[in-house]
Amino acid sequence: MEWSGRRWLVTNRHVVTGRDQTSGQPLSSHGGVPDRVRIRTAPKEGWIEQILIDEDGKTHWFEHPTLGSEADIVCFEVPPSVGVPEHLSPRHILADRADPISVVGYPMGATGVGDAAVWATGFLASAIDDAEGYDSKPVFLIDCRTREGQSGSPVYLFRRGMLSTLSGDIHADPGRSWSELVGIYSGRIRNGTDIGMVWKAKAVEELLVAADLKTQTYTSLPDNFLRMSLSAPSAGGGRS
Structure with a gap:
């Protein structure tokens, strides 16, 4: 970074x-x-x-x-x-509970084509921008099938074709995509669940x-x- x-x-x-x-x-x-x-x-x-x-x-x-x-x-x-190189930037993509979110890493050591990272995609389980995060820490929750090897992975909002922004703008372009780094994945809240924790970009x-x-x-x-x-x-x- x-x-x-x-x-x-x-x-x-x-x-x-x-x-x-x-x-x-x-x-x-x-x-x-x-x-x-x-x-x-x-x-x-x-x-x-x-x-x-x-x-x-x-x-x-x-x-x-x-x-x-x-x-x-x-x-x-x-x-x-x-x-x-990855850069932190001000939040601009509108996202709330149940919206898609991706953990980009190496589950169980697996890689994509050419050793590329794997995009595991799930959903926001709590709001990113809540003042008080999970367990009173700067953490939000996701519902995503993650495994060993993904700890420390960057977490992105990714949108293709259409984007709604925090400022209220809507962009439509079938040939364009947008992404935004919103935190670092740190594991599930407990064994037996797919609810995971993400440390917010502000804490990073x-x-x-x-x-x-x-x-x-x-x-x-x-x-x-x-x-x-x-x-x-x-x-x-x-x-x-």
């Missing part, structure tokens, strides 16, 4: 800690937790290794400036070669602002912070 002229990776806190956000217990059946993660730089071009916890036990990610560990979103800076913006302010004195990442690796990672993902 692009912010202040720098590239950031935003994901879930439980992905980098390897622990359940509520209980704090390891998500792995083996009890292991990660100390690093590998990230695709660009399709079929290689991977970088991001250190999460160094030898001194220091964590190398940024948490939300006010919610801290209560927020299941974190970020860290990555080189410009990582991913496709607050996270990025704080991370940028804390690191703006640095002109580049330390040499030992990221290490190149051309080997593909093993399949798997966080909880969903």
